[in-house]
């Protein structure tokens with residue numbers, strides 16, 4: 001929603017500056033024919049003119065792609081991705097979350113992400129970032145046990161305090177009161193979502209219980225732990 005809206009806003013601004021502002025500018029310079037044609041004003045500060053944005057790629061994601069793709073190979077590597085993503089405390093994203101996201105958005109099967117995958121990844125990270133800030137109620141820049149509990153229950157997951165404790169201990173930093181940075185929050189929520197989907201495929205009656213064979217269980221874990 002937001003990117004489309006901002007793109008629309010940008011376009012309106014450019015039309016305004018291009019046609020409405022552009023014409024008086026030309027007239028002031030004393031011309032029937034402007035020194036600079038209107039398309040110049042339309043293009044000069046316009047995102048779509050900064051490069052050839054492939055169809056379906058968000059312009060903001062595209063300009064980010066170009067700065068992240070340090071070696072200009074046209075694909076983002078694990079290393080490039082890791083350097084590009086930072087938490088609220090300026091630490092770079094942890095390796096597990098980066099690998100998970102590469103696995104999710106690598107549609108080329110090369111272990112790298114092209115511009116289309118990157119555009120999807122960008123939207124994914126933006127959405128989680130919004131959620132993260134929304135659930136970080138005390139604005140500490142990290143998610144506490146209580147905040148995670150609230151976040152997950154609002155997302156429709158009913159987990160016991162013990163299970164939340166276990167998640168915090170596994171994914172938070174080693175301390176008496178572990179907290180989650182954005183990277184771990186994304187990892188936890190995504191894995192939970194994926195494992196829940198896998199379980200629901202087996203829990204056909206939606207009873208919260210499923211019968212699984214050992215083989216099923218291992219298959220589920222192997223395919224769903226991204």
Ligand SMILES: *[C@@H]1O[C@H](CO)[C@@H](O)[C@H](O)[C@H]1NC(C)=O
Nearest residue numbers: 073074075108110112114115
């Ligand atoms: C990099 O991406 C391009 C498309 O932008 C693709 O054609 C090429 O095969 C990729 N190269 C590598 C080494 O993955």
Ligand SMILES: *[C@@H]1O[C@H](CO)[C@@H](O)[C@H](O)[C@H]1NC(C)=O
Nearest residue numbers: 089090091172173179180181
């Ligand atoms: C940021 O938070 C992480 C995880 O809690 C921690 O391991 C890291 O040391 C922190 N980094 C900085 C620069 O404060």
Ligand SMILES: *[C@@H]1O[C@H](CO)[C@@H](O)[C@H](O)[C@H]1NC(C)=O
Nearest residue numbers: 089139140141142143173179
């Ligand atoms: C999490 O936020 C609290 C509250 O601001 C702060 O005291 C703590 O240092 C933060 N933890 C990490 C690992 O950044």
